[in-house]
Amino acid sequence: MTIDRPGSAPASAAPEAHQRAVDTLRAAYERIPAGAPVRLAKRTSNLFRFRESDAAPGLDVSGFTEVLSVDPQARTCDVQGMVTYERLVDATLPYGLMPYVVPQLKTITIGGAVAGLGIESTSFRNGLPHESVRELEVLTGDGRVVVARPDNEHAELFQTFPNSYGTLGYTLRLTIDLEPVQPYVRLRHLRFDTAAECVAAMASACEGQYDGERVDFVDGTVFGPGEQYVTLGTFVDTAPEVSDYTGMDVYYRSVQQRTEDHLTVHDYLWRWDTDWFWCSRAFGVQQPFVRRLWPRRYRRSDVYRNLVAFDRRHRLSSTIGRALRRPPEEAVVQDVEIPVSRVAEFLDLFHRDIGITPIWLCPLRLRAGQSWPLYPLRPGELYVNVGFWSAVPLREGQQDGYHNRLVEEAVTALGGHKSLYSTVHYDADEFWRHYNGAAYDAAKGAYDPAGRLPGLYEKCVRLR
Numbered sequence: 001m002t003i004d005r006p007g008s009a010p011a012s013a014a015p016e017a018h019q020r021a022v023d024t025l026r027a028a029y030e031r032i033p034a035g036a037p038v039r040l041a042k043r044t045s046n047l048f049r050f051r052e053s054d055a056a057p058g059l060d061v062s063g064f065t066e067v068l069s070v071d072p073q074a075r076t077c078d079v080q081g082m083v084t085y086e087r088l089v090d091a092t093l094p095y096g097l098m099p100y101v102v103p104q105l106k107t108i109t110i111g112g113a114v115a116g117l118g119i120e121s122t123s124f125r126n127g128l129p130h131e132s133v134r135e136l137e138v139l140t141g142d143g144r145v146v147v148a149r150p151d152n153e154h155a156e157l158f159q160t161f162p163n164s165y166g167t168l169g170y171t172l173r174l175t176i177d178l179e180p181v182q183p184y185v186r187l188r189h190l191r192f193d194t195a196a197e198c199v200a201a202m203a204s205a206c207e208g209q210y211d212g213e214r215v216d217f218v219d220g221t222v223f224g225p226g227e228q229y230v231t232l233g234t235f236v237d238t239a240p241e242v243s244d245y246t247g248m249d250v251y252y253r254s255v256q257q258r259t260e261d262h263l264t265v266h267d268y269l270w271r272w273d274t275d276w277f278w279c280s281r282a283f284g285v286q287q288p289f290v291r292r293l294w295p296r297r298y299r300r301s302d303v304y305r306n307l308v309a310f311d312r313r314h315r316l317s318s319t320i321g322r323a324l325r326r327p328p329e330e331a332v333v334q335d336v337e338i339p340v341s342r343v344a345e346f347l348d349l350f351h352r353d354i355g356i357t358p359i360w361l362c363p364l365r366l367r368a369g370q371s372w373p374l375y376p377l378r379p380g381e382l383y384v385n386v387g388f389w390s391a392v393p394l395r396e397g398q399q400d401g402y403h404n405r406l407v408e409e410a411v412t413a414l415g416g417h418k419s420l421y422s423t424v425h426y427d428a429d430e431f432w433r434h435y436n437g438a439a440y441d442a443a444k445g446a447y448d449p450a451g452r453l454p455g456l457y458e459k460c461v462r463l464r
Helices: 014-031 085-095 110-115 155-160 195-205 251-257 265-269 279-283 288-293 301-314 316-323 340-353 402-413 428-434 437-447 456-460
Strands: 067-071 076-080 097-099 133-140 145-148 169-180 184-192 217-224 227-236 260-264 329-339 359-364 383-393
Touching (some): 014 067, 014 076, 014 133, 014 169, 067 085, 085 097, 110 169, 133 155, 145 155, 184 251, 195 217, 279 301, 301 316, 329 402, 340 359, 340 402, 428 437, 428 456
Antiparallel strands (some): 067 076, 076 169, 133 145, 133 169, 184 227, 217 227
16 A cells, blocks of 8 residues: 655656656756756755866756655655655654665755665665665666666666766666664663774674664764774664754764663654764854854754855865964865774774774675675675764875875775765776776666766766
8 A cells, every 4th residue: 555645746646747757857858968067956965075066057856856655564665866865754754664774864865875875873784775775767878767676677777876976867766665663762872992892892783682682773983092882772662751962962972971862763863964973063063152043943964064065165264274374174074884804903094094083883784695886895794884074184295185095095905995975086997996897887888878977987086
């Protein structure tokens, strides 16, 4: 049985409305002259590759922001590609369901999480967002609209779409699997003095139990070489009381202050968004006086990201830094996947050579017994996503990119992989060794032979 989401078009009308949106977008795509750049006209972005804006009109995808239907019996959802996870969660939670993986930030779109990579604290058991996709409807680079499934004539596109970042086509509609939830999440914050102890406990919890209690969510926070935490979450039906981290309290500080906590499942899913993990501190939002004046509705990741984009566009911070004679800084904003056996080693290198804290840890194991061509993690192996988002002063003689390149070299040496949502410094040969150039070229030739969309290297490294 398919049920309409309150406030959306009836399920009987949804296919027709969706098809009209597809026809309109396809016609707009065909009107773009050959050789002209193609991009989406999106109001928000969670990428940290800042390129110069161009005057070329973008494709209007405002017709692809609806949750089309939820089927609580089959535990599936039919959803358009530009739906944010905030809207998707609002549509599924009333039925006691949620997507298998809900990335941390509200305005990440489901199409973006599948074409890029998303991760969260269920990823140790549910893998990455694209692994719960049953089918994809895609506007390909050659202007076709195709439905790709793992067992049809477009299986190659289905397999190579994850980590293609819109260079093979754009997601218009998806059918995804959902999983049942309980009303609350009980949290346990476990402190460890060494990275080795922290990672060992995380690996143990990823087997599904810890100290005899079921584990549904696992992530971690590193505040320094001698202070790291593993946070274990378990679905529960009742809670003695629940915390609220959308007001004056800051979630990541509670990790240090409490050994146990309870949140509603909704607030747990968005626990990181209010303060953009900890990055809101750059705007003073964690200072009590500023926080009281900063409207609650603007304590959101997309607001902070827009402020960063404005700063980058107008070079405000760099101009002020030069006026105050501060050393120039390099943005080091990355997420990398490291095999669990090498994470402690990576953290030691990172503390020594980069020095950013806090650091986020999120374990990941592919859900399916297969690798995905453009981001070839090994099936069955446990990885840990290490996320760090800040800036590092450049010493005399160091060029911008110096610290990011150190990270890339360490990730390669330890057998890991690096997400492409931020700056990339590989040369072309090294890039394609990491991201399966042969598989990409085959898919590009099949679905965008004229190169109407930018190539993956051109988009992620050359910022085209």
